[in-house]
Structure formats: C-alpha cells, structure tokens
Amino acid sequence: MVNVQNVTFSYTRQTELLSNLSLKLEAGRIHGLLGKNGEGKSTLLKLISGLDFPKSGSIDTLGFNPVKRNPIMLQEIFFLPEELPQLTLSIENYEKVYAPFYPSFSTEQFNAYLKEFDIDNKKSMLNKLSHGQKKKVFIAFGLATNTKLLLMDEPTNGLDIPSKGQFRRMVASAIDENRCLIISTHQVHDLDSLIDSITVMEKHEIVFNQPIEEITKKLLFRVADRDDKNESVIYGEDTLRGLYQVCENKTGEESKLDIELLFNAILSEKNRIVNLFK
Amino acid sequence: MNTILNINRLGLLLKRYFVENKKRELTFWGIATVIFMLMHLTGSTEKSASVEIFLYISGLIFAARTFKIFGYTPGGMHFLLIPATHFEKLVSGIILNTFYYFGMILITYAIGTVFGTVAGNIFFETSNPIQFAFFHFDPSVNITGHAGENLFSKFIAFALIQSVFMVGSLHFKRNAAGQTFLALSVFFIILVSIELLLLKATFGTYHLNGQMINLSISGDDLLFKSKLVGSIIKYSLIPFFWIVAYFRLIEKQV
Numbered sequence: 001m002v003n004v005q006n007v008t009f010s011y012t013r014q015t016e017l018l019s020n021l022s023l024k025l026e027a028g029r030i031h032g033l034l035g036k037n038g039e040g041k042s043t044l045l046k047l048i049s050g051l052d053f054p055k056s057g058s059i060d061t062l063g064f065n066p067v068k069r070n071p072i073m074l075q076e077i078f079f080l081p082e083e084l085p086q087l088t089l090s091i092e093n094y095e096k097v098y099a100p101f102y103p104s105f106s107t108e109q110f111n112a113y114l115k116e117f118d119i120d121n122k123k124s125m126l127n128k129l130s131h132g133q134k135k136k137v138f139i140a141f142g143l144a145t146n147t148k149l150l151l152m153d154e155p156t157n158g159l160d161i162p163s164k165g166q167f168r169r170m171v172a173s174a175i176d177e178n179r180c181l182i183i184s185t186h187q188v189h190d191l192d193s194l195i196d197s198i199t200v201m202e203k204h205e206i207v208f209n210q211p212i213e214e215i216t217k218k219l220l221f222r223v224a225d226r227d228d229k230n231e232s233v234i235y236g237e238d239t240l241r242g243l244y245q246v247c248e249n250k251t252g253e254e255s256k257l258d259i260e261l262l263f264n265a266i267l268s269e270k271n272r273i274v275n276l277f278k
Numbered sequence: 279m280n281t282i283l284n285i286n287r288l289g290l291l292l293k294r295y296f297v298e299n300k301k302r303e304l305t306f307w308g309i310a311t312v313i314f315m316l317m318h319l320t321g322s323t324e325k326s327a328s329v330e331i332f333l334y335i336s337g338l339i340f341a342a343r344t345f346k347i348f349g350y351t352p353g354g355m356h357f358l359l360i361p362a363t364h365f366e367k368l369v370s371g372i373i374l375n376t377f378y379y380f381g382m383i384l385i386t387y388a389i390g391t392v393f394g395t396v397a398g399n400i401f402f403e404t405s406n407p408i409q410f411a412f413f414h415f416d417p418s419v420n421i422t423g424h425a426g427e428n429l430f431s432k433f434i435a436f437a438l439i440q441s442v443f444m445v446g447s448l449h450f451k452r453n454a455a456g457q458t459f460l461a462l463s464v465f466f467i468i469l470v471s472i473e474l475l476l477l478k479a480t481f482g483t484y485h486l487n488g489q490m491i492n493l494s495i496s497g498d499d500l501l502f503k504s505k506l507v508g509s510i511i512k513y514s515l516i517p518f519f520w521i522v523a524y525f526r527l528i529e530k531q532v
Contacts, residue, residue, distance in 0.1 A: 051355055052531045070281055075361035085356040089298055097294045101287070101361040 001027045001149065001180045002048055007057035009043060016204060017043055020057070023199065023206050027148070028177035030194055033184040034263050035201030041184040042082065044201070045151045048182070049079050062148055075102055078142040082154040084134050091137055092122040104146035109174075113140035116166050132158040139167060143174045150181040156190040164190045188259040198259065200266050208266050210277055212257055218276050220249040221258045234272055235265035248276065283369065287362040291370035294360075307386055310336070314390020319398035326411040330432065333383050334439055341375040341443035342455035345527070349451045354532035364527045372520060376440045380433055387412055434512065441519035448526040 002025040009018040017040045025031050035041045046052040047059055050066030050073070059066055064073035087094065091114070099105040114122070117136040126134055135158050142150055156164050171194055175181055185191060198215065200208040223242040224230070232248040244258065246265040266273050296303065313332065317325050347353040360367070388410060395408045413429055446458025474484050 046355075046532070049359060051358055053529075069358065069364065071284070071287065071361045071363050071366075072281065074359055077359065079355065079359055081352050081355055083352045085352040086350065087298065087356075088301075093297050097290075097297050098360070100290050 003060040005058045007054040009054050018204050027180045029197045030181045031197045032195035033199050039201040040204050042153050049077055076148040078145045078147045078150050080138050080142050080152040087126045090123050090125050102145040106144050110144035152183045156187045168194050216257055218249055220247040221255045234269050288366045310386040311390045314387050315394035318391045318394030329412045338439050338443045339455050340379055341440040342447045344371040344375050344444045345447040351532050368524050376437050437516050441516050445519050445523045
C-alpha cells in the first residue's frame with residue numbers, strides 16, 4: 001500500500017529531517033507512527049500524500065508516485081492534519097462540496113459518525129466550532145470517504161475523554177482488509193487498543209516497524225517486584241504501582257502491549273530490541 | 279478516468295468556490311453595482327476611464343487572492359489534497375479571476391449604469407440618455423464602429439494583469455497583491471534603466487526628443503512586422519503566465 005525507499009528529505013540545506021528512510025506499510029492495518037517531537041512524523045505523512053517531495057529516494061503510494069498528485073490517488077487518500085483548515089462553511093455544505101470528490105463517500109456513514117460524536121446540527125459553521133468539535137467533523141468525514149489510505153496526524157489532540165473512546169470504536173469498525181490507517185501520535189494511551197502495527201522514528205530514521213503480534217511474541221510486558229532480578233529484562237520503569245518491565249519473551253507467555261513502555265524501551269535500548277527482531 | 283481535465287471535477291472546483299465564498303461574492307458585487315450606480319447618477323458620458331480603473335484595480339486584488347489559501351499551511355494542504363489535477367485547479371482559478379470576474383464587472387456595470395442614470399434623471403430632473411460608454415456600443419458615442427474590438431482589447435489587458443497577479447498569488451505567501459506590484463515595479467525600473475543606458479550608448483544622452491532621432495524605416499513591411507511581433511508578444515504573455523502558474527502549482531509543497 002505504501003512503500004518508502006531510501007527517502008531523504010530536508011526543509012533547509014543544512015539539516016536533513018529524514019535520511020535514507022525506508023518503510024513498507026500494508027493494507028488492513030492501523031499503523032501507529034511514534035517518535036519524539038521534530039523527528040519527522042508529520043513530514044513523513046506529507047511525503048506519503050504528496051504534499052512534500054523527497055530530495056532523494058522513492059515513494060509508492062497506492063501504486064502512484066505521490067509527487068504527481070494524481071487525482072485517482074488523491075481520491076483514495078484522506079489526510080487529517082493536526083491543524084485543521086479554516087473553512088467558512090457549514091458541515092452540510094462541506095459535505096456537499098467535498099464529498100463528490102470521493103467516489104466511495106457514504107452520507108449514511110458520515111451522519112452515523114457525527115451522531116456518535118454528538119454533533120446533531122449539520123448547519124453549524126465549521127469556523128464557529130471548537131477545535132475538538134471541528135476535529136470530530138473531519139474525522140467523521142475522513143472515515144466516511146472510505147478511502148484506501150487514511151493519514152491522521154495527532155487525531156486525538158483536542159478530543160475530550162468520551163470522544164477518544166468513540167474515536168477508537170469508529171476507527172476499529174471502519175478499517176477493513178482493504179484500508180490502511182496511519183496514525184502519527186504522542187497520545188499512545190489513547191490508541192493503546194487500536195494500533196496493530198508500531199513504527200518508531202528516532203534521529204530521523206525508522207528504527208522499529210513491527211506488527212503487534214510479533215512484538216508480543218518476542219517481548220514480555222509485565223509488572224515485577226522491585227527485588228526481582230531477571231536477566232531477560234531489557235528495560236524497566238519504576239512507578240508507584242510497581243516496576244514496569246519489558247523483557248525478552250523466552251517462554252512464549254502472552255502479555256498486553258504497553259506502547260509507551262515499548263517506545264521508551266526502544267529509545268533507551270534500541271540495539272538490543274532491534275536485534276531481537278532481526 | 280481523465281487525469282488531465284475532467285469537466286465534472288472542474289465543475290466541482292467552481293462549485294466549491296461559490297459555496298465557500300457566497301456571502302463575499304454577493305456583498306462585493308452588490309457594492310460594485312452601487313458604485314457604478316453612483317458613478318452614473320450625473321450621466322453616463324466620460325465614465326469609461328473610471329470603470330476601467332475600478333476593473334483593473336479590483337481585478338488584480340481578486341487575482342492576487344486566487345491561491346491565497348497557500349498563505350496558511352493547513353489551507354494549502356487541504357487545497358492540494360482535493361482530488362483534482364493541478365490543471366483543473368489552475369483552470370478553475372483562471373475562469374474565476376479572468377472570465378467570471380470580467381463578465382460580472384460587465385453585468386454590474388450595465389445594471390449600475392441603467393439604474394444610476396434613471397435614478398439621476400428622476401432626482402436631478404435631467405434627461406441623460408443611458409449610454410454604456412465602457413462597451414462603446416452606442417454609435418453616437420463611438421462612431422468609428424470598433425466597439426467590439428475596444429472591449430476585446432480591454433479584456434486582453436485585463437487578462438494579462440490577472441495572469442501576472444495569479445502567478446503572484448502562488449509565489450508570495452502574504453500580501454500577494456502588494457508584493458507582485460513591487461516586483462513589477464522593480465522589473466520596470468530595471469527595464470527603464472536598460473533603455474536609458476542604451477539611449478546613452480546610442481545617442482549619447484538620456485534626454486531624447488523627436489528632433490534628435492532620424493529613424494529610417496524602409497517601407498510598410500517592417501512596420502507591419504514590428505506591429506505583428508508586438509501583438510504576438512502581447513497575446514502570448516497571457517498563456518505564458520498561465521503556464522508559469524501551472525508549473526508553480528505543480529512544484530508547490532506545503
């Protein structure tokens with residue numbers, strides 16, 4: 001679905017934001033793109049959608065070169081940016097104007113998603129809505145476009161607590177084997193149960209890209225006693241609730257993935273974790 | 279599917295513009311009609327120049343706003359991701375800032391002239407005839423009979439200005455009208471400087487008047503050819519700037 005090969009990108013000549021980055025993303029999955037601020041997560045999404053052009057390397061998005069911004073490709077992509085555009089349109093008119101560009105758009109789905117987000121009045125003006133409300137409209141619209149590729153940059157930023165749960169439910173129901181969703185986020189807890197593939201960016205490179213089943217097969221996430229000295233421990237965090245650890249899963253034991261812990265473990269013990277997955 | 283120009287997508291882009299700017303359009307054209315009415319309260323003669331100034335100035339401001347959306351990154355992202363080709367996006371911009379704008383000026387001018395002249399006649403108890411001086415349709419105003427050509431020349435000049443300022447709207451993120459105007463001023467200053475230098479080099483003076491030149495043009499042929507070249511340059515500049523705008527749009531990153 002998305003194939004990024006040896007891509008280098010920079011906004012200025014001096015600093016490279018992405019260097020020799022390669023990544024392959026499959027359909028039917030929700031990919032979580034994680035990384036610290038300024039690592040180039042949003043830029044990667046822009047490159048995939050054709051908003052920015054790589055300095056070198058190649059990108060294949062849905063079989064197209066995104067640089068060309070072919071309308072056949074664009075009608076199968078929906079990008080929800082972190083900062084939303086200022087449009088002086090009602091929700092109703094937004095749908096009227098933009099839905100015809102997306103051949104698989106479903107008004108029924110759009111209405112259902114809006115209802116789930118408790119947005120009843122489609123006559124509301126987008127520029128009069130709060131950031132969170134506006135984000136809900138764009139999420140609902142994006143899911144209703146039924147595009148093959150959905151790119152979301154910090155989708156839960158600005159959403160209230162109940163809406164985050166609604167968002168998870170909606171996304172989970174909207175994704176099928178033909179669609180691919182890439183979510184770039186810092187709010188890993190919001191998407192804990194949603195993401196089924198994790199990609200971590202560090203120092204402008206992809207350092208980790210694995211499906212959840214593979215992660216939980218090779219890593220064990222557990223809460224241990226403070227005096228537990230296990231040599232298979234890769235990384236640990238001492239919290240009030242105990243010692244949270246990421247260990248090598250030598251016994252094939254099942255555990256619940258803790259994305260935040262995994263992310264911190266990758267940043268702290270990158271080589272050890274990367275070698276485990278080789 | 280056509281990946282160059284699809285009329286349906288072009289129609290959707292135009293619809294998008296009108297739905298998003300309905301209020302602003304109605305307000306602007308309402309004000310324009312009132313301005314034309316006020317202009318013609320005291321008769322219709324010798325108003326053509328004022329109408330032209332209004333057309334060119336308001337037009338260039340409109341053209342400089344064609345791709346204003348790129349001044350704001352999320353807006354630019356939203357625009358570039360609309361599933362339509364760059365060509366369709368450009369053509370919709372050209373239709374709006376050149377053909378639609380010129381057409382609307384003519385319509386509001388005609389309405390304003392009729393209502394303004396009639397209202398003026400009633401209020402000031404005059405009997406001014408309704409004359410569309412800007413069109414030069416009335417044979418009593420323009421006896422040369424070149425009415426159509428005159429309007430066409432105005433349209434060509436207008437289209438040229440619009441094409442330049444549309445490129446400006448793609449090139450400059452903020453205050454495109456002002457910055458394009460500045461860029462044009464600098465360009466013309468350079469052009470005049472070169473001309474003055476050539477004058478100095480050829481005739482030894484910066485101050486040239488008719489008596490000092492003795493140009494010898496052999497026959498009408500050369501004059502005709504030079505006129506032809508001038509016309510070709512004039513007409514080809516419009517598509518030239520459209521093509522520049524197209525390439526600017528293609529290479530646009532946000």
